[in-house]
Amino acid sequence: MITATALRKEFQVSRRPPGLRAALASLLHRRTETVVAVDEVSFSIAEGERVGFLGPNGAGKTTTLKMLAGLLHPTRGQAEVGGFVPHRRERGFLCAITLVMGQKQQLIWDLPPSETFAMNRAIFDVPVREYKDALDELVTLLSLAPVLDKPTRQLSLGERMRCELAAALIHRPKVLFLDEPTIGLDVEMQLAIREFIRSYNQRHRATVMLTSHYMDDVVALCPRVIVIDGGKLLHDGDLRTLIKAKDPDKRVSCLVPRAVAEPDVMPQVAARLAGLGEVTLEGARLRLRLPESRLAEVIGILLSELRVSDLSIEDPPLEDVMRAMFRKPAASQEPARDASAEARE
Amino acid sequence: MTGERTLRVLAAQLRASVMTAMQYRANFLVSGLVALYWVAWNFLPLLILFGDRQMVAGWDYPSALVVVGYFVILRAVLEGIITPSFEDAISRIRNGSFDYVLLKPLDAMLLVSACKVEPWKALELLAGLGIFVHAFLELGRPPTPGAVALGVVMLLSGVVAMYSLWLAAVSLSFWAVRLDNLMYLLSAIFDVGRWPISVFRGAVRVVFTVVIPVAIMTTFPAMALLGRGDARTATGAIGGSALMLLGSRLLWRRAIAAYTSAS
Numbered sequence: 001m002i003t004a005t006a007l008r009k010e011f012q013v014s015r016r017p018p019g020l021r022a023a024l025a026s027l028l029h030r031r032t033e034t035v036v037a038v039d040e041v042s043f044s045i046a047e048g049e050r051v052g053f054l055g056p057n058g059a060g061k062t063t064t065l066k067m068l069a070g071l072l073h074p075t076r077g078q079a080e081v082g083g084f085v086p087h088r089r090e091r092g093f094l095c096a097i098t099l100v101m102g103q104k105q106q107l108i109w110d111l112p113p114s115e116t117f118a119m120n121r122a123i124f125d126v127p128v129r130e131y132k133d134a135l136d137e138l139v140t141l142l143s144l145a146p147v148l149d150k151p152t153r154q155l156s157l158g159e160r161m162r163c164e165l166a167a168a169l170i171h172r173p174k175v176l177f178l179d180e181p182t183i184g185l186d187v188e189m190q191l192a193i194r195e196f197i198r199s200y201n202q203r204h205r206a207t208v209m210l211t212s213h214y215m216d217d218v219v220a221l222c223p224r225v226i227v228i229d230g231g232k233l234l235h236d237g238d239l240r241t242l243i244k245a246k247d248p249d250k251r252v253s254c255l256v257p258r259a260v261a262e263p264d265v266m267p268q269v270a271a272r273l274a275g276l277g278e279v280t281l282e283g284a285r286l287r288l289r290l291p292e293s294r295l296a297e298v299i300g301i302l303l304s305e306l307r308v309s310d311l312s313i314e315d316p317p318l319e320d321v322m323r324a325m326f327r328k329p330a331a332s333q334e335p336a337r338d339a340s341a342e343a344r345e
Numbered sequence: 346m347t348g349e350r351t352l353r354v355l356a357a358q359l360r361a362s363v364m365t366a367m368q369y370r371a372n373f374l375v376s377g378l379v380a381l382y383w384v385a386w387n388f389l390p391l392l393i394l395f396g397d398r399q400m401v402a403g404w405d406y407p408s409a410l411v412v413v414g415y416f417v418i419l420r421a422v423l424e425g426i427i428t429p430s431f432e433d434a435i436s437r438i439r440n441g442s443f444d445y446v447l448l449k450p451l452d453a454m455l456l457v458s459a460c461k462v463e464p465w466k467a468l469e470l471l472a473g474l475g476i477f478v479h480a481f482l483e484l485g486r487p488p489t490p491g492a493v494a495l496g497v498v499m500l501l502s503g504v505v506a507m508y509s510l511w512l513a514a515v516s517l518s519f520w521a522v523r524l525d526n527l528m529y530l531l532s533a534i535f536d537v538g539r540w541p542i543s544v545f546r547g548a549v550r551v552v553f554t555v556v557i558p559v560a561i562m563t564t565f566p567a568m569a570l571l572g573r574g575d576a577r578t579a580t581g582a583i584g585g586s587a588l589m590l591l592g593s594r595l596l597w598r599r600a601i602a603a604y605t606s607a608s
Contacts, residue, residue, distance in 0.1 A: 011605060071444050071606050094450035106445040110365045122357040123449045123456070125350050151368070 001175060001207045002045040002068060007077035009038040009063050009231075037063040039231035040077065047174075050201055050208040052222030052239065056326045060231040061211045062101075065177045068209070069099040081175055095124060098173040102180035105160065106167055107152045113163035114148045117170050124171035131170065137203075138166040141196050158189035165196065176200070178210045182217055194220050215318035229326055240315070246324060247316040250295055252277075252288040254308035259284035269306055273298065289316075354451060355459055362462035373465075380465040384472040387417055390539065402543040407483035408571055409541060410476055415500065415563040415570075416539040418473035422504055423511075423535065425466025426459050428528065431515045433461045435525060438518050441607030454512070454597050477570070488570050495579060496570030502586040503562035507535070509589035510557065512597060519600035531557075538563040561585055 013035045016026040038060040045051050055061050066072045068079050070086035079086050084093035107116045121131045139145055142162040147155055182190040194217055201208050212218055227235040235242050259266050270279045276298050277290025302308045366373055395406040434457040437443035446453050481487055514527045534557050542560040554560040561582045568574045
């Protein structure tokens with residue numbers, strides 16, 4: 001459904017030192033340099049897949065999504081989405097895809113969202129019957145009924161984002177490019193949007209490519225992740241495999257009930273577990289980081305000797321894995337910036 | 346089918362603009378008053394000029410009124426549709442929400458060209474027609490049907506010429522990002538359109554006929570409606586407008602290809 005082959009995007013970025021003199025000089029002569037935002041990235045995504053697209057700020061995620069959505073012309077390489085070349089922006093292609101950007105809006109600010117939906121119906125030429133079905137479905141799944149007729153400017157951020165999703169999906173696209181769709185939303189709203197994306201994907205067998213800084217979104221929605229940094233592809237594959245490869249240790253958390261009455265028992269507990277894993281104490285809660293091979297032994301100790309309760313065993317948080325992947329030596333830490341934004345200054 | 350869809354989108358955009366205008370009642374009423382003020386203001390320079398003379402540069406008062414009529418109509422189109430829509434487009438290019446225009450399965454040029462409409466400007470459009478009626482009553486003769494037909498064609502050609510200039514300005518915004526001032530400059534230049542082109546001499550007249558063809562927009566259509574038009578001028582004006590549209594369209598396409606999309 002989506003194929004990127006050695007996709008590359010370069011931007012011409014103007015540079016000038018700070019200060020008034022440099023600003024005046026730049027009016028006459030502007031120094032520009034070429035910045036590579038996406039560097040020979042290749043991947044392929046099948047119909048109906050949900051893929052997380054991860055990377056730090058300025059990694060090239062949004063630029064890649066924009067090339068796949070036909071907004072930017074690749075400098076080199078090829079993109080193909082649903083059999084179309086995106087930058088040709090053919091009608092069939094634009095009717096088959098959508099791009100939702102958490103930081104931009106298409107809703108008409110002064111009018112209720114229902115007016116934007118009607119406008120998009122006219123633009124996408126959706127037949128009345130199909131429009132009503134799509135709208136009913138979106139209103140139900142996104143709980144939009146109370147906000148449909150309120151002016152957009154009076155909606156909360158969460159309400160607006162749900163309406164943005166509806167406006168982007170009124171033509172029932174088969175490919176969803178979602179760029180930070182939950183940014184700035186509270187946990188409850190993030191959950192609601194996550195559930196909606198999953199449901200839409202299952203109902204319509206839609207292909208979803210998602211970027212998000214909330215790793216919970218990715219963990220909950222995407223069995224597969226593509227990771228890029230500095231415009232280059234770092235990983236493409238199963239999320240669990242990535243986590244295991246980058247950080248194979250398990251995280252164990254439990255409560256030591258005895259410690260509630262006897263707080264000084266915890267150092268003894270820590271001493272008992274020393275050498276088996278990395279131990280952290282937080283009041284009566286005990287946290288352990290240990291290799292999977294030691295798990296059975298440690299769980300035995302915890303349950304039989306220490307009689308712990310509220311025991312949980314988890315994979316490392318994706319945030320930790322990402323942080324470790326993107327950690328760079330101090331000298332090479334270029335300030336991350338979106339080259340497309342710089343190119344326009 | 347595409348034409349039908351385009352009309353439906355234009356109707357939806359007009360509807361949204363009218364609803365937006367009515368969303369703020371006080372502003373809606375003030376806009377109406379401003380429109381009436383500008384209609385009245387258009388007569389003042391002419392009344393002063395013809396206050397103590399019969400002819401100016403070969404034009405008598407009623408004939409000059411026909412030029413003003415075209416000027417008022419074109420300015421209504423300019424300030425009612427073209428400027429608000431293109432200002433909106435420039436702002437979208439700057440803040441990146443132009444992405445959503447390019448994601449729509451319709452010609453982006455068409456989508457931005459009439460996305461914002463000022464409904465009160467319809468009043469100025471009617472005022473322009475009223476000025477024609479007044480001018481021909483003063484002249485004491487109605488225009489011939491042939492002159493009306495040519496006058497309408499020339500009006501359309503004037504609108505196309507004006508639209509093309511503004512479209513070129515918007516296209517340049519894709520590279521320069523902030524170029525609102527170019528539109529203000531064009532608006533200021535367009536203001537000379539209230540005068541017949543023969544008022545100007547030498548290089549200035551050439552500039553306003555060929556480079557920034559204000560003459561195509563008001564003087565030539567007025568001459569056609571007054572029955573003074575000739576085939577050569579009409580063909581030149583229509584051909585010139587068509588060329589301008591073609592040039593602007595090509596520039597627009599290059600601009601879209603160079604779009605970098607703000608993050």
